Amino acid sequence: MSDNQDFSVVGKSLPRSDARIKAVGAAQYADDIFLPGMLYGKLLRSPVAHARIKSIDTSAAEALPGVKCVITGADIPKIKYGNWRLVPESQDEYALAIDKVRFIGDEVAAVAALDKDTAEEAVRLIKVEYEELPGAFSVDEALAENAPVIHDEYQQQTPNISLDRKISYGDLDRAFAEADLILDDVFTVHATSHAYMEPCSCVAEYDHDGRLTIWTSTQAPYFVQCLLALTLEMRENDIRVIKPYVGGGFGGKMEMRPWEFCAAFIARKLGRPVKFTLTREEELATGRRRHPMKIHSKVAFRKDGMILGKEFIVHLDGGAYNSMGPTACFLCGNFGAMLYNYPNYRYYGAHVYTNKPPAGAMRGFGAPQALFVAETQMNMAAEKLGLDPIDIRLMNAMETGDEIPGVATISSCGFKESLLKVAEMTDWRERRKNLKPGQGIGIGCYSFISGGVFNWFNTRYNFTRAEVRAFDDGTVHLMTMASDIGQGCDTVLRQILAEELGLKISDIRLTAADTAVTPQADLGTWGSRVTLMAGNAVRKAAQEIKEQLYKMVSLKFDLNVIHDMRCKDGKIFPANRPDRNISFGEAVRMAQRANRGEPIIGYGSYTPRNKGLVTPAFSFGAQVAECEVDRETGAIEVKYMTTAHDCGTPINPMAVEGQLEGSVHMGLGYALCEQFIMKEGKTLNTTFLDYKLACAEDMPPGVSVHIDTYEPDGPFGAKEAGEGLVSPTAPAIADAVYHATGYRCMDLPITPLKLLKGMKKI
Amino acid sequence: MTLPQFKFLAPTNLDEACALLKKHQGKIKVKAGGTDMIVRLSHRAVKPDYLMTLKKIPGLNEISWDDQGGLVIGALALLREVEVSPIILEHAPMLARAAHATATVQIRNMGTVMGNICNASPSADNIPTLVAMEASIVAFSERGQREISLDDFFLGPGRTALAADELAIAIKVPAPAPKTGVSYQKVSQRSKVDIAAVNIGALVTLDGAGNCARVRISMGAVGPTPLRARQAEEFLAGKPASAANLAEAGRLAAADASPISDVRASKEYRKLMVEVLSQRALAEASGFAAGN
Amino acid sequence: MKKELITLNINGDDIEVAVHPWRTLNEVLRDELHLTGTKLGCGTGDCGACTVLLDGRSVSSCLTLAVEAEGHEITTIEGLSPEADHGDLEHSPLHPIQESFIQKGAIQCGFCTPGMIMSAKFLLDHTPQPTEAEIRAGLSGNLCRCTGYNKIVDAIADAADKLAKGE
């Protein structure tokens, strides 16, 4: 560790600062907001997967008493939007369909009425005439000759490939020529739902001063602000986006969404507040999801286990629009080359349009797919070469200082330590050999980014910024646009600030994620960027405060310029003379006086620069799953999970554990029980009765240890902990199932049927 | 989604309830716990003009036992009450197991066993055991009371032998013969808390020699209604419950099943599970029988 | 259709409210009375976010008709620790289950929390010293996407201990 001081607040498992308000049910989420005169909105969605809209008749809906407004694509500005502003032609969505619908669920019209019943009834009364077109429902169908072209207004080199990406380094052909073992496999991975417990909701209000305010369940208030401005043809400064409490996001709430647009549009049109809240059916039937992919992976090994090279060809089934697909396409290529040193590597990734609900960003962002494949192949290679799966990993594992050519340098890495640790904790070598029939133990590993470097949103601001105001009562006010969606950044940023300023958590007021008052700008909560990026910005802002206050201590005690200063326990003092201290509040008072009443404010920004193309810092870890299989029913019970992970300094270990355990839940669901059942673009399982999340009884207990590393680019040495951990679980479980049964899964999820077929029982 | 509009009726005795059923025939639906009915309403799978609750009718939630008459479970007895009832745990513990295997804590606190039966879903958790135990439904109408054997009760998914003006008021389960054991087995593909992909209820009565005197096997989720595994039942009659015989019975049960593929499981998986679960159910039931 | 005037006993208060018969208890609590601690996560009985106690029994308010809740005691998350509503909001004691959820890290986004806590209350009222398996089974009707449940299980075990010690 550097930062050679004992932490007072950082590194402590403090309860989250919003736990109490949530425990008593007082935390307000978007749907909990009721404004005077508020109308209820409802969307009409396309029942067909691919069609031209011939006509829309809204007259019956408009005539229904209580209906205040009905809008369709014909009423709104014809402006396409999307998160990838850097590549304008990737912006491919209208807030309401114009001319064409491309998936079942595509938003066609919106209604606002006095109450929910009326809004729902009105939606049923809208008549739309569709001219149905043939659809493409898989990558293969979309790339077939004569496939229907889903976005015919763009010139695409290959129809339905919206964009692609290539990475290449080294001499791959030679690697394959020299290899002792080549694995050449095609995997498919499936779509899953974010399944955040809070359905999307927003309330918009337009005031007589021409300002639009929207409270919305979002991970990225700034994106919403910018894209609302674009699509409503308003000025960004006239739009205020406020993030209330958010009931989870996991990537599914990081774009501007049609209901936000419609709420805003109608609120502006009528001068009345409008609320839209989705139903769970809408969420499951039409919501964003994890990208299904078809992955062709060819890996060359030397017989001692050394990796010589890899070719990774990925087709992302993107659904009807780009959404965050370009990022997934981009990152998948990077994750395909992570964790191990692949001296020769070639990646081709293509984002393919299909007539299905668009896939978007989801926790892990390409990593769970790429690493399911990569980790499974490591286990396959170990077996073929007669090596232990941990040994083959140790031989190839990345280390601090390693470089991914042209992409990134690993500035801290606890991967090997993680591998050794899980081996020790699980008694791996013994247990891998001696388990009862039906029992299995397996391994999967991960690496992830701590925020992205690539500026696809094309922001004109710094990536994140913090403002800290100090008060002479010894408190401070932190303002940040970082968005707590449940992961706990409000708490973590307070901890970072408290540590830096020597204050208590309770001395810190926080205002977050309100575009009108919190500093421009922050890109939001995704890509595991917040702790590192916003944390760094908060630290810098605190340092500006400290500089102003240190002067007061020097003045008061007439100190020599060389003195090093400290803030601790609410006091400020020279490091070697703690007795010469003044309280934080007193220092603020003095500084303010000395400055003729100027408030004491510190600002800090962070934008990764000179950090390669991907991220400032990578997390690493290894996970071992133990499972038991009923060899007659194919039922798989995960018994225990052991994890060792390197997230740099854990600012709040309890919060990190919480992220880990939640990731295991999502990873286990990905491996075993969550999937969309689709037929011709229609999602058939649209309730939680049939889209199965693991419940408390399905979840295994587990243990995790943190590998001590220090990330030089992170605040107090911290890096990401929120997303990477979702990746190792599926390959670890799949490996344990293989170990128990001899069935190797190459097409997620592992269902009892596939397992029994693999075991030749069916 | 909000519920469709309906008029709400809450009769306070059976005669009144049946009169309402008759009066509004075709336009009225009944609810007990409502855990099926409210969901169906919200999906607009049904759109009745009237919704009638049975909850205000007193005396319908009894659970009682008598050595001759056996067990009576009233129409409003909650799944939760059946799950924890000392009477049931003593005399028909498999009914408690089946009730416990149904849905979640909250749903069991609202839903009734009778609702589970009258909803007539092929995968219902409480039906196979009751069929195996030869239960019958007491139906009530202006015309009087009658008993319908569960064997004859189910006509198709969501369809029962109740007439439009009839209410089911109680479940009767005869006292089992000596040396009788019962088992309930369930498998679902995805979670421990899930609708059954397949479920099996089995009853075995042994004779003095330890052979199977009587066997009843009911299979859920493998046909439009719960199905009896007649071939397996007949095969086992008079034979010992040996592993080989149970395996054969399992195969015969699978042959009698006619499952479909749906979002919860495929046809082929269901077939195989009938084989596995009926063996398990028979093994457990005959084990209990030997001990009784 | 005309609304019916009913009296709901919520957290000890009798509250008159005019409702249509097709209104669920969840809609009345949230949309009419603005008791928004009770959440709506699915509306089909699957997630448990809407859990309230009806005469001490945990039920899904999204599947309960408001008219049928009349005559029963309804307890929502807002009624679990009434002391917390006045005085020192930041420190006044909460119900031990709430305290344990806070201390043990059982809350992340918090959307499942009110329902989880009501389910925990029902569990501990009937099974004061539950095993881990009983706790997990007691949560069968409550989904959580954030925590993976383990910290919730810990919190409920912790609350059971506290309650046993009379804290």
Ligand SMILES: Cc1cc2nc3c(=O)[nH]c(=O)nc-3n(C[C@H](O)[C@H](O)[C@H](O)COP(=O)(O)OP(=O)(O)OC[C@H]3O[C@@H](n4cnc5c(N)ncnc54)[C@H](O)[C@@H]3O)c2cc1C
């Ligand atoms: C989230 C969830 C999970 C579920 N999981 C399961 C599960 O795992 N296994 C399972 O088997 N079921 C499950 N169910 C279905 C349901 O809970 C059960 O079928 C329950 O037992 C129904 O009882 P009820 O009293 O709520 O029925 P209601 O909804 O009130 O009624 C069901 C049907 O029976 C009729 N009916 C009820 N009582 C009578 C009567 N006395 N006379 C005539 N007709 C009557 C009604 O008209 C209606 O058609 C689940 C439901 C939900 C919402």
Ligand code: FES
């Ligand atoms: S909202 Fe009632 S159970 Fe989900």
Ligand code: FES
């Ligand atoms: S804490 Fe977010 S759903 Fe449970």
